[in-house]
Amino acid sequence: MDLIKKTEDVRQKAYDLGFDACGFARARRLEQEERRLEEWLNQGRHGNMLWMENHFDKRVDPTKLVPGAKSVVSVLASYNHPDHQEHTRLEEVPKISKYAQSRDYHKVFKKKLYKLFKYTREIVGKVQGRVFVDSAPVLDKAWAVQAGIGWIGKNSMLLNKRLGSYFFIGEMIVDTEFRYNEVTTDHCGSCTRCIEACPTNAIYEPYRVDATKCISYFTIELKEEMPDEYKKQVGEWMFGCDICQEVCPWNRDAPYGSIEDLHPREELQNHDMEYWEELDLKEYNRITEGTPVRRAKYEKFRDNVDAVIENLKSEGD
Ligand code: SF4
Ligand code: SF4
Known part of the structure; x- marks a missing residue:
C-alpha cells in the first residue's frame, strides 16, 4: 500500500475516533532521552516511584518492547472543558487536577487505540503491535515530540501549539512503516x-x-x-x-475536547x-x-x- 495514503488513512481514522492530533515517528532507541532519564533517576528526582527504574532498556527503545517495531504512532486527546475555566478562576477552593476529574482516561484511550490498531490491520494486512496509555515503559512525551505533535515545555509537560497542554497521550507501536513527521521545535521562547x-x-x-x-x-x-x-x-x-x-x-485559547467521557x-x-x-x-x-x-x-x-x-x-x- 502507498506509504502516504496509508499514513493519511490512519491519521484520518485517529481524528474520526476523536483524537485531536496524530503523528508518526520511526521506532528506534532514543539516545538523548536515555541520557537525560538516567541522570534524572541517578539524582533520585523520582522519589519513591521506583517503578520508573524498571525496564530501562525497553523504556528508551520501543523495539525492545515490541519486537520488530518500525513505527510509533502518537495520539493526543484534549480534556480541556469550559467548566475547567470556571473552576480555575476560583481561588481558595479545594481543587482536583483537571485531568483527574473525568472518567479514567486509560480506559477511554485504550478502547480507541485498539480501534485504531484494528483499522491499521484492516488496511495494511498483517500488522503486529501494541497500544499504550501511560501503562508500560514508553517515553510518551518524547515520542510525541519525535512524531511532530508537540514539544516538551519548561514545565516538562508536552505542549502543542493548537491544543495547549490539557490532553492525554497514547501510542500505538507497530511493525509497519509510515511517512514520518518532522520533530517538533521548542516554542517556549523566553517565557518562564x-x-x-x-x-x-x-x-x-x-x-x-x-x-x-x-x-x-x-x-x-x-x-x-x-x-x-x-x-x-x-x-x-x-x-x-x-x-x-x-x-x-x-x-489560554486552547480548544475544548470533544470526547464526552473526558469531560x-x-x-x-x-x-x-x-x-x-x-x-x-x-x-x-x-x-x-x-x-x-x-x-x-x-x-x-x-x-x-x-x-x-x-x-x-x-x-x-
Ligand atoms: S511542577 Fe507544576 S504541578 Fe508540580 S508543584 Fe510545580 S506547579 Fe504544581
Ligand atoms: S510557554 Fe512558558 S509557561 Fe508554557 S511551558 Fe513554556 S515556559 Fe512554561
Whole structure:
C-alpha cells in the first residue's frame, strides 16, 4: 500500500475516533532521552516511584518492547472543558487536577487505540503491535515530540501549539512503516511563567522537574503520611496540581475536547469546603468511581483534604 495514503488513512481514522492530533515517528532507541532519564533517576528526582527504574532498556527503545517495531504512532486527546475555566478562576477552593476529574482516561484511550490498531490491520494486512496509555515503559512525551505533535515545555509537560497542554497521550507501536513527521521545535521562547508560578520550586531548571518536590507527588505518589512542610505547600490542591499549566500562555485559547467521557464530573469540582470536610468513605467511593482519583486510596485522599482545609482556613484568618 502507498506509504502516504496509508499514513493519511490512519491519521484520518485517529481524528474520526476523536483524537485531536496524530503523528508518526520511526521506532528506534532514543539516545538523548536515555541520557537525560538516567541522570534524572541517578539524582533520585523520582522519589519513591521506583517503578520508573524498571525496564530501562525497553523504556528508551520501543523495539525492545515490541519486537520488530518500525513505527510509533502518537495520539493526543484534549480534556480541556469550559467548566475547567470556571473552576480555575476560583481561588481558595479545594481543587482536583483537571485531568483527574473525568472518567479514567486509560480506559477511554485504550478502547480507541485498539480501534485504531484494528483499522491499521484492516488496511495494511498483517500488522503486529501494541497500544499504550501511560501503562508500560514508553517515553510518551518524547515520542510525541519525535512524531511532530508537540514539544516538551519548561514545565516538562508536552505542549502543542493548537491544543495547549490539557490532553492525554497514547501510542500505538507497530511493525509497519509510515511517512514520518518532522520533530517538533521548542516554542517556549523566553517565557518562564511556569517556573515562577510553581509554589514549591519543583521546576529546578528549565525543562527539569524534581518529582519529589511536586504537589502531584505529595498528593498522589507519596505513600507515607505527608510531612507538615508538604501539607502547607499543597495549598488548595487535594489531588495533583495544575498551576504550571494554568499560567502557560499556550493554554489560554486552547480548544475544548470533544470526547464526552473526558469531560469533568460536577462532583469533583465541588467548591463547598464543608462538603469536603465531611467526606466519608462511602461518599468518596461514590464520587470517585472510575476516575483517576481512585489512585489515591480514601485514607490518602482524606489526608490531602484535611491539609487543604487547614490551609484554606488559615488563609481566611
Ligand atoms: S504541578 Fe504544581 S508543584 Fe508540580 S511542577 Fe507544576 S506547579 Fe510545580
Ligand atoms: S509557561 Fe512558558 S515556559 Fe512554561 S511551558 Fe508554557 S510557554 Fe513554556
